Amino acid sequence: NAGVTQTPKFRILKIGQSMTLQCTQDMNHNYMYWYRQDPGMGLKLIYYSVGAGITDKGEVPNGYNVSRSTTEDFPLRLELAAPSQTSVYFCASSYGRPAGAGEGFGPGTRLTVT
Amino acid sequence: GQQVMQIPQYQHVQEGEDFTTYCNSSTTLSNIQWYKQRPGGHPVFLIQLVKSGEVKKQKRLTFQFGEAKKNSSLHITATQTTDVGTYFCARVNNDMRFGAGTRLTVKP
Numbered sequence: 001n002a003g004v005t006q007t008p009k010f011r012i013l014k015i016g017q018s019m020t021l022q023c024t025q026d027m028n029h030n031y032m033y034w035y036r037q038d039p040g041m042g043l044k045l046i047y048y049s050v051g052a053g054i055t056d057k058g059e060v061p062n063g064y065n066v067s068r069s070t071t072e073d074f075p076l077r078l079e080l081a082a083p084s085q086t087s088v089y090f091c092a093s094s095y096g097r098p099a100g101a102g103e104g105f106g107p108g109t110r111l112t113v114t
Numbered sequence: 115g116q117q118v119m120q121i122p123q124y125q126h127v128q129e130g131e132d133f134t135t136y137c138n139s140s141t142t143l144s145n146i147q148w149y150k151q152r153p154g155g156h157p158v159f160l161i162q163l164v165k166s167g168e169v170k171k172q173k174r175l176t177f178q179f180g181e182a183k184k185n186s187s188l189h190i191t192a193t194q195t196t197d198v199g200t201y202f203c204a205r206v207n208n209d210m211r212f213g214a215g216t217r218l219t220v221k222p
Contacts, residue, residue: 031208033209033210035212040217041214042202042212042213042214042215043157043202043212044212045209045210045211045212048208048209048210050208056208056209058209059211090156090157092157092210104159105156105157105158106156107156108156
């Protein structure tokens with residue numbers, strides 16, 4: 001199993017540009033999450049999904065959109081990039097509640113918006 | 115949403131000293147998870163606590179869940195330089211919310 005994979009690893013965007021951060025897991029996990037982590041700070045939940053076709057807002061959803069058309073994929077869309085979205089983005093997945101084994105995190109995408 | 119508060123924000127210790135980080139909630143938690151994040155890395159799951167008063171150990175790490183299930187702690191005995199990183203607690207429902215983390219530095 002590759003676990004949770006994220007692409008790209010790094011990206012520089014200009015203000016107003018759009019992009020999609022990809023997240024894929026091959027563990028047949030129901031739950032998937034997107035977090036952002038600003039330098040020296042904790043993880044803030046952007047969106048999460050409890051299964052294919054179901055998504056919910058987290059703590060900081062503004063400026064982002066998600067979809068969950070398959071169990072494996074949970075892409076995060078930035079429509080109009082702003083400097084405030086400069087951050088490291090982590091995707092995570094888990095089987096269910098309680099997970100027991102915990103959430104598996106992807107390696108992250110470092111995004112800079114200038 | 116329900117948040118967890120984590121203290122201290124930073125802790126600097128001499129190698130060999132002990133370290134403890136605390137996680138508190140104003141409401142009863144169904145469970146709590148602990149993660150470690152090394153500088154430049156991603157969070158790595160350490161453990162999950164579910165039962166009231168639960169205590170779990172992993173080598174030099176001891177995890178506790180309070181009797182009221184409103185607080186939790188992670189204690190490291192005799193820290194080593196490999197323990198450096200940020201330790202996060204997270205409360206888990208359908209979503210998962212993290213505490214702000216405690217950044218541990220260890221002086222050799």
